[in-house]
Amino acid sequence: MSRRPIIAGNWKLNKTHSEARQFLLKLRNGIAGIDNPPEVLICPPSVVLETAVDATREGGIAIGAQNVYWESAGAFTGEISTEMLESLGVSHVLIGHSERRALFGESDEDVNRKLLKVLSGTLTPVVCVGEVLAEREAGKTEHVVVEQVKNALLGVAHEHARRIVLAYEPVWAIGTGLSATPDQANTVHGLIRRSVGAIFGDAVADELRVLYGGSVNPDNTAGLMAESDVDGVLVGGASLDAGAFAGIIRAAV
Ligand code: 13P
Secondary structure, X not given: XXXXXXXXXXXXXXXXXXXXXXXXXXXXXXXXXXXXXXXXXXXOOHHHHHHHHHHOOOOOOEXXXXXXXXXXXXXXXXXXXXHHHHHHOOOEEEEOOHHHHHHHOOOHHHHHHHHHHHHOOOOEEEEEEOOOHHHHHOOOHHHHHHHHHHHHOOOOOHHHHOOOEEEEOOHHHOOOOOOOOHHHHHHHHHHHHHHHHHHHOHHHHHHOEEEEEOOOOOOOHHHHHOOXXXXXXXXXXXXXXXXXXXHHHHHHO
């Protein structure tokens, strides 16, 4: 099964309107002419989404949100709906990033509600899972990741399962400079693929793209991407520099 890779950048709480525009123009030039390019996705802060969609109209770069709410409208101060994102031309959305879970109290149940809402519309969800260091050291990685995946997918209709992208982001590797090794990543990715296969069958599992995130840079991308179950990367810090991010895209092909 050949799965088209996804190289995604998560800007987190970074970049103003003009910085975003400059970055995207530079990235567009930086990746022009790549043969057989992967899917390239940038997830800027929500206030910059419209600018980002506008700056990428020529294609080649998809724009995703970093978060979304599970209600369509109402008295939910500060939240953003799937309908709002769709109306801007946003195509993807991250769900359950570890920073949302750790800093903003998002539970597996919240992640599941968000996923079900996203799947009722047209956005492509990128569902993030991953263990913290204490869980890895206690030998609980497998259990934690499988539970997060299963809980996220509760009640997902079979016909929607093919749209889901998963991202394995071990929390100990995020922003630390200490990436998982290609072998560590591939082991967990295989586990995620089998968990999805156990719910939705082999055909869905074969098509599922599982991204790795956590201290990805231009130098470690090729090694990660060489693994059989690594279908792309989700990049934080190194996605803030257009040159470095273009380097990651080039290293991935
Ligand atoms: P870093 O690439 O900075 O480790 O961040 C990874 C991440 O959280 C992407 O969502």
